[in-house]
Amino acid sequence: MKQVFTRPDSLKDVPTHFCPGCNHGTVHRLVGEAIDDLGLRSETIGVASVGCSVFLYGYFDIDVIEAPHGRAPAVATGAKRARPDRIVFTYQGDGDLAAIGMSEIIHSANRGEDITVIFVNNTTYGMTGGQMAPTTLPGQKTSTSPYGRDVAKDGAPFKMAELLSGLDGVAFSARVALNSPKNVLMAQKAIKTAFQYQVEKKGFSFIEALSSCPTNWGMSPLAANQRVVDEMIPYFPLGTYKNRADL
Amino acid sequence: MNSAVTEKIFVKGNEAVAMAALEAGCRCYFGYPITPQSDIPEYLSRELPKTGGEFLQAESEIGAINMLLGASAAGVRAMTSSSGPGISLKQEGISYMAGSELPGVIVDIMRQGPGLGGIDASQADYFQATRGGGHGGYRIIVLAPNSVQEMYDLTMQAFDLSDLYRIPAMVLADSVIGQMKESIVANPRPVVELPDKGWAVRGRQEGTEQNVVKSLKLGDGEMEKFHWMMHDRYQLLADKECRWEEYLTDDADLIVTAFGSTSRISKTAVAMAREAGMKVGLLRPITLFPFPKRAYAALSEHCKLFLDIELSTGQMVDDVRLSVARDAEVAFYGRPPGAGSLPTPEELFEQIARHYRACPAATEVTL
Numbered sequence: 001m002k003q004v005f006t007r008p009d010s011l012k013d014v015p016t017h018f019c020p021g022c023n024h025g026t027v028h029r030l031v032g033e034a035i036d037d038l039g040l041r042s043e044t045i046g047v048a049s050v051g052c053s054v055f056l057y058g059y060f061d062i063d064v065i066e067a068p069h070g071r072a073p074a075v076a077t078g079a080k081r082a083r084p085d086r087i088v089f090t091y092q093g094d095g096d097l098a099a100i101g102m103s104e105i106i107h108s109a110n111r112g113e114d115i116t117v118i119f120v121n122n123t124t125y126g127m128t129g130g131q132m133a134p135t136t137l138p139g140q141k142t143s144t145s146p147y148g149r150d151v152a153k154d155g156a157p158f159k160m161a162e163l164l165s166g167l168d169g170v171a172f173s174a175r176v177a178l179n180s181p182k183n184v185l186m187a188q189k190a191i192k193t194a195f196q197y198q199v200e201k202k203g204f205s206f207i208e209a210l211s212s213c214p215t216n217w218g219m220s221p222l223a224a225n226q227r228v229v230d231e232m233i234p235y236f237p238l239g240t241y242k243n244r245a246d247l
Numbered sequence: 248m249n250s251a252v253t254e255k256i257f258v259k260g261n262e263a264v265a266m267a268a269l270e271a272g273c274r275c276y277f278g279y280p281i282t283p284q285s286d287i288p289e290y291l292s293r294e295l296p297k298t299g300g301e302f303l304q305a306e307s308e309i310g311a312i313n314m315l316l317g318a319s320a321a322g323v324r325a326m327t328s329s330s331g332p333g334i335s336l337k338q339e340g341i342s343y344m345a346g347s348e349l350p351g352v353i354v355d356i357m358r359q360g361p362g363l364g365g366i367d368a369s370q371a372d373y374f375q376a377t378r379g380g381g382h383g384g385y386r387i388i389v390l391a392p393n394s395v396q397e398m399y400d401l402t403m404q405a406f407d408l409s410d411l412y413r414i415p416a417m418v419l420a421d422s423v424i425g426q427m428k429e430s431i432v433a434n435p436r437p438v439v440e441l442p443d444k445g446w447a448v449r450g451r452q453e454g455t456e457q458n459v460v461k462s463l464k465l466g467d468g469e470m471e472k473f474h475w476m477m478h479d480r481y482q483l484l485a486d487k488e489c490r491w492e493e494y495l496t497d498d499a500d501l502i503v504t505a506f507g508s509t510s511r512i513s514k515t516a517v518a519m520a521r522e523a524g525m526k527v528g529l530l531r532p533i534t535l536f537p538f539p540k541r542a543y544a545a546l547s548e549h550c551k552l553f554l555d556i557e558l559s560t561g562q563m564v565d566d567v568r569l570s571v572a573r574d575a576e577v578a579f580y581g582r583p584p585g586a587g588s589l590p591t592p593e594e595l596f597e598q599i600a601r602h603y604r605a606c607p608a609a610t611e612v613t614l
Contacts, residue, residue, distance in 0.1 A: 041451070042450050042451060042452050042453060043450040044450055044451075045321065045448050045449075045450060047317070048461070054463060057457070057459040057461060061451065061457055062450070062451050062457060063448035063449065063450055063451045063457060063458045063459070064448065064457070064458075064459045064460070064461070065316075065317060065320040065321075065448055065459075065460045065461070066343075066347070066459070066460065066461035066462060066463060067313065067316070067317075067343075068313060068316075068339050068340060068343045071309065071310075071313040071316075071339075071340070074305070074309070074310045074311075074313035074314050074316075074317065075313045075314070075316050075317035075320070076317060077303070077310075077313075077314050077317060078275065078277065078313065078314035078315060078316060078317025078318035078319075078320075078321070078325070079317035079318065079320060079321040079448065080317075081275055081301040081303060081314070081317075081318060082274060082275050082301070082317070082318035082321035082322070082323040082325065083321045083322075083323075083449065083450075086321075086449070086450050087450075103306055103307055103309070103310065104306070104309075104310055104313070106306075107305075107306035107310060
C-alpha cells in the first residue's frame with residue numbers, strides 16, 4: 001500500500017513534550033517538510049532558542065546549536081559566516097525574539113544574513129509559565145499582567161513581520177497561522193519559500209507563526225484555537241509583508 | 248596562511264594579537280569598538296578578508312560573543328576582543344560556551360572600572376577572568392602576556408589550548424601592553440597535534456550521528472557528571488599547561504610576584520634591588536588559569552617572603568597566598584587603577600626595600 005502521509009525524515013520518531021493543542025509540533029513538522037522537500041537535511045544547521053523551543057535538537061534529526069536566550073540570530077550569524085554553504089535557521093518564541101533578543105533579530109535582519117528565522121508567536125512566555133510577552137495582546141491577562149496588558153504602561157504588542165519587512169536586508173517576511181487546514185497549507189508554502197530564498201542566497205527570511213498556548217491561556221485546545229481566530233489574527237493580520245521576488 | 252616573518256618588526260601589542268590570530272588560522276572575528284582594544288578589529292577588518300576570513304562588526308558585545316559561539320560550534324577558529332564593560336556583556340556567552348565545551352579566543356585589554364571607569368591600565372579584572380566571570384561554576388584558560396612578543400605568541404597558544412581542551416581561552420592584557428610598540432618576531436604557527444572537531448555542527452551527513460552543541464543538561468545526574476568531568480579537565484590543564492617566568496629566584500630571600508604590565512615594572516625594580524645588594528627575585532605567572540601553584544610551592548620552600556604587586560587592591564594575591572608554603576608570608580602592594588596610578592620602578596624598589604629589611608632571612612644591606 002502506498003503511504004501518502006509520513007513523518008518527515010528530518011524529524012525523529014519520538015513523542016514531543018508539547019502540551020495538547022500547542023502548535024509547536026505543527027511548525028516543527030512544516031519546517032521538517034521544507035527541509036526534506038528541498039533536500040537540505042545533510043546541510044542544515046538548526047539554532048534552538050530558550051523557551052519551549054529549546055528541545056529542537058530532540059525532535060529534529062539534524063545538527064543543532066543551542067543559543068542563549070534571544071541570541072539565536074547572532075549564533076546563526078556566526079555559524080553561517082563560518083560555513084556559508086550551509087542552511088542555517090533559528091527557531092524562536094516571542095519572548096526570546098521580540099523582548100530579550102530584539103537587538104539580535106533586528107541587526108541580523110538588517111545585515112541581510114542568509115538565514116531563516118521561524119518565529120512562533122503565542123502571545124506569552126510558555127516555558128516559564130505564562131508571563132506577559134512583547135506580543136501579549138492589549139488587555140490580555142497573564143501571570144505578570146493580572147489586570148490585563150495595559151498599553152499605556154507596557155506599550156503595544158510588537159508586530160514583528162511588519163516591523164522587519166521595512167528593513168532592506170529582509171528578502172521574505174510573512175505571518176502565518178496554524179488554526180485551520182487552509183492556514184496550515186499556507187504556512188507550509190511560506191516556510192518552504194523562506195528556506196528556498198536562503199538556498200538562493202536572497203537574504204534574510206522570516207516566518208511569524210501564530211500559535212496557541214492552551215495551557216498558559218487557561219483554555220481547552222479548541223477554545224485556544226478559536227482565540228487565534230477571534231483575537232490574534234485580527235491584531236496580527238496574516239499575509240506576506242515582504243517578498244523580494246516581488247521587488 | 249600569511250608568510251612567516253623571521254626578521255624583527257615594530258608593532259603595537261594589539262596589532263600583534265591580530266597578526267597572531269591570522270597566523271593561527273582564525274577564520275572569523277566578531278567585535279565591537281571599545282578603547283583600548285579597537286586596533287584589533289581595525290587591523291582584522293583590513294587583513295582578515297584578504298585571507299578569505301570573515302570580519303564582522305557586531306551590533307553589541309553580546310552579539311559578538313554569540314557569533315563567536317556560532318562560528319566555534321560550526322568548527323572554525325574564531326575570536327572576539329573587548330575591554331572591561333564589553334567583557335562584562337560577553338559573560339553570558341562565555342558561560343554558554345563553557346557549558347557547551349566550545350573553544351574560542353576572547354581577548355581582554357583591561358581598562359579601569361567599575362562601570363565606565365576609564366581607559367588607563369588596570370588589573371582589576373583578574374577575578375572576573377580567572378573565576379569564570381559568568382554564572383554556573385566554570386573556568387576559562389587565561390593567558391597574561393607582558394610584552395608585545397607575548398601578545399603574539401600567547402594569542403597563538405590560546406587558539407591551540409582552547410581547541411585542545413575545548414575550553415574558551417582568554418588573552419588578558421591591559422592598555423599598557425595593548426597600546427605600546429615593541430619589536431617582535433612574528434613566529435610561524437607552531438605544529439601542534441590537535442584533536443579532530445568531530446563534535447562540530449556541519450550539517451548531519453548520512454550515516455553519521457546528529458551533532459548537538461548545547462549546555463542544557465536535564466538528565467538525572469547529567470549535570471553533576473559534567474561538572475566533575477570539567478573539574479578533571481581543569482586539573483589536567485593545571486598539570487600540563489601552567490606557564491610562568493622566574494627571574495633571579497634561586498637565592499632570593501624575597502620574591503616579587505606580578506603579572507602583565509606590572510611584572511615589567513617589577514622586573515626593573517628587582518634589578519635595582521639586586522644592584523643594591525638585596526637578594527630579590529621575580530615570579531611572574533603567565534597562565535593565570537591554570538595558576539602556577541607549584542612554582543610558588545617550590546620557591547616558598549626556601550624563600551619565606553613574597554611581595555605581590557598589582558594594579559588593584561589585591562586579587563591575584565589570594566591565589567598567591569593559597570599557593571605558597573604555610574610558613575611563607577605574602578605581603579601586598581597595590582595601586583588601584585586610575586589615571587596617574589601606574590607605579591614607577593623607583594616606587595616599587597622602595598616597597599621591595601621596605602619589606603626586605605623586615606625579612607628575617609635577608610642578607611644585611613646598607614641602603
